[in-house]
Amino acid sequence: MxxxxxxxxxxxxxxxxxxxxxxxxxxxxxxxxxxxxxxxxxxxxxxxxxxxxxxxxxxxxxxxxxxxxxxxxxxxxxxxxxxAPDLRQRAVEKIAEIDQRIADLTTIRGALTEVVDARCDSLTNCTCADCPIPFLTIGRPDGEPT
Amino acid sequence: MxxxxxxxxxxxxxxxxxxxxxxxxxxxxxxxxxxxxxxxxxxxxxxxxxxxxxxxxxxxxxxxxxxxxxxxxxxxxxxxxxxAPDLRQRAVEKIAEIDQRIADLTTIRGALTEVVDARCDSLTNCTCADCPIPFLTIGRPDGEPT
DNA sequence: GGTAAGCCTGTACCTGGGTACCGGATGCAA
DNA sequence: TTGCATCCGGTACCCAGGTACAGGCTTACC
Incomplete structure (x- = not known):
């Protein structure tokens, strides 16, 4: 063929x-x-x-x-x-980007774990004690209260 | 006001x-x-x-x-x-998703580190010894050779 | 030379989370 | 009542990375 x-x-x-x-x-x-x-x-x-x-x-x-x-x-x-040390340069920058993304995801993971541990049962009317949802400030652009 | x-x-x-x-x-x-x-x-x-x-x-x-x-x-x-144990359930699933994303990113980071360590200088005509680029099999759908 | 598969260009559509613009109607204060 | 800010619905556009379709032409094989 x-x-x-x-x-x-x-x-x-x-x-x-x-x-x-x-x-x-x-x-x-x-x-x-x-x-x-x-x-x-x-x-x-x-x-x-x-x-x-x-x-x-x-x-x-x-x-x-x-x-x-x-x-x-x-x-x-x-x-x-x-x-062209270009590729190496870019790769190093990519690694930094990836590290940042991993850090962000880790933070989010922590917040989700809190939600699970606290046994939250609703986004809007959670009845669990010390519900963390109102205090989720992850990556919030400003520090304003919820 | x-x-x-x-x-x-x-x-x-x-x-x-x-x-x-x-x-x-x-x-x-x-x-x-x-x-x-x-x-x-x-x-x-x-x-x-x-x-x-x-x-x-x-x-x-x-x-x-x-x-x-x-x-x-x-x-x-x-x-x-x-x-509605729904929220908790979803949060647990989200955590699993995030873990997977972190694992993927970690794999990619490893490959990028290899590229940097080997001093690759080109995507297509890298002159470095033992260039890892042709062997980048990360997440490749099939095991076919490059 | 017939016929089917493959290729051509151009254009529209998809996902996700919005943003921008238009012409016309409303709200509100002076 | 006038004038301006705001709001209305509808539509189009943005990002990335493609995918799909229509209508017509080429290539390949018998």
Missing amino acids: ISPDRGGLRTGEVAEQAGVNVQTLRYYERRGLLTEPARSNGGHRLYPPDTVALLNVIKAAQRLGFTLDEVAELLDTGRRRHP | ISPDRGGLRTGEVAEQAGVNVQTLRYYERRGLLTEPARSNGGHRLYPPDTVALLNVIKAAQRLGFTLDEVAELLDTGRRRHP
């Missing part, structure tokens, strides 16, 4: 091999993650074979918490052969 | 006291978080005074990580005077 060489992979082939929707390929092209591929005489896209690997890299970067804009930028600086 | 009693608070008053946009009140009404208030002869909404407190409760619940749909449901079961 050797596929015929037409000078590149077709959208459907790339999409299937990368485990991605066909529409997503065109979406990534619009977003600048994929450069515009060659075309057949009839106007069909013909992707270079390493496109599949590139898509896997993109998916890996997404799993690392980078947004598509960030991935596009990283790929772009890579293409331009910048001096 | 005693405001005249017209049988309820106007949207602008509620919005200001709750620190919320006026549009948000109508949005919450559509979403079922606020019941439809009484109206003036001219059709203007007149909210009962405890609406401000209710909005604070909603905001607190949001900060705990509940979606608006979940808050609406919790308020609804509260209104219907269900037996």
Whole structure:
């Protein structure tokens, strides 16, 4: 089952091999993650074979918490052969972001635990003693009382 | 500066006291978080005074990580005077969700640390020895190789 | 050359939590 | 009664990351 060489992979082939929707390929092209591929005489896209690997890299970067804009930028600086301590720099920043998110979630978790421990039974008319709900000040923008 | 009693608070008053946009009140009404208030002869909404407190409760619940749909449901079961061990139950489930999110973030953090430690310099053409990027299998749906 | 699968562009839609704008009606104080 | 602030309903828009559909063209295979 050797596929015929037409000078590149077709959208459907790339999409299937990368485990991605066909529409997503065109979406990534619009977003600048994929450069515009060659075309057949009839106007069909013909992707270079390493496109599949590139898509896997993109998916890996997404799993690392980078947004598509960030991935596009990283790929772009890579293409331009910048001096590029860029990736490490970005990774360090991402780690800080993640630490912050974990800290926030931990705070919220603590508040939820309080709600459970106090045996709150209602958001608005909780009958439990020392109900913590009115005092939930997590991340409240101002210190105003409830 | 005693405001005249017209049988309820106007949207602008509620919005200001709750620190919320006026549009948000109508949005919450559509979403079922606020019941439809009484109206003036001219059709203007007149909210009962405890609406401000209710909005604070909603905001607190949001900060705990509940979606608006979940808050609406919790308020609804509260209104219907269900037996309602509901809130506790939901809180316990939320805690489990949060634990999962923290675990995911921790995994990602580990992978990012690897990238930083290995001194990766490019997403696609990293020149570092033992580059971990191709092996980033975090949360990959299938075990297929990169 | 026929036919079906695949691809093309363009546009609209989805989730979640709102925000903004429009033209017209109301509320309220002077 | 006049004038201005506020409110009304309806609709469109924002973010991110896609997905879906319509109507028409190309490619591939027999």
